[in-house]
Amino acid sequence: GAVVSQHPSWVICKSGTSVKIECRSLDFQATTMFWYRQFPKQSLMLMATSNEGSKATYEQGVEKDKFLINHASLTLSTLTVTSAHPEDSSFYICSARGEWGGTSGRSGYEQYFGPGTRLTVT
């Protein structure tokens, strides 16, 4: 099946520094990638939708200047948390959209998730 990787798997940084998280689709091309964050014991909340070669679309309440998303190629999207603060500590998960073809004549898209990145800001 389709594989999505994330790097790093965990990172600890000091308050005020920036952290970059990479999301790669390893065996398929993903025109669309999504970034989610998950606080402890909570569900996944969509942060932004990223399309290759264009600006990301951010969800309401997500600061685009703080969470910089770059989708430079069909296999790589990056999320940079700028000037990180302790409240940014969270589990960040990316997903990549791949196309499937159904035997019923319908086709559509399925999301494949990365393993997540645990960010701790001290």
Next chain:
Amino acid sequence: AQSVTQLDSQVPVFEEAPVELRCNYSSSVSVYLFWYVQYPNQGLQLLLKYLSGSTLVKGINGFEAEFNKSQTSFHLRKPSVHISDTAEYFCAVSDLGANTPLVFGKGTRLSVIA
């Protein structure tokens, strides 16, 4: 916009007993439905999905789910649970569009008791 309701935030169940985790979604013409499992400090693992065809979907680890369009439900079931099934379970829904992200429910914590 789609929404997902997982009716139970926590479900305790004894080992080898059956379990059902409930999921309802907001109505739409065509949707895709998914169940994911998340173990502590790990990412999401796809259990099963409904894209089209048979309404009874079988997944990994002995789980299955039934798509019920009239009741807009996609409940997850397992006839006999194991201690290793203790985890967080998320139901998710998506429209057909390529740029449409998955919308997740709040999750159900399944605790299997020995």
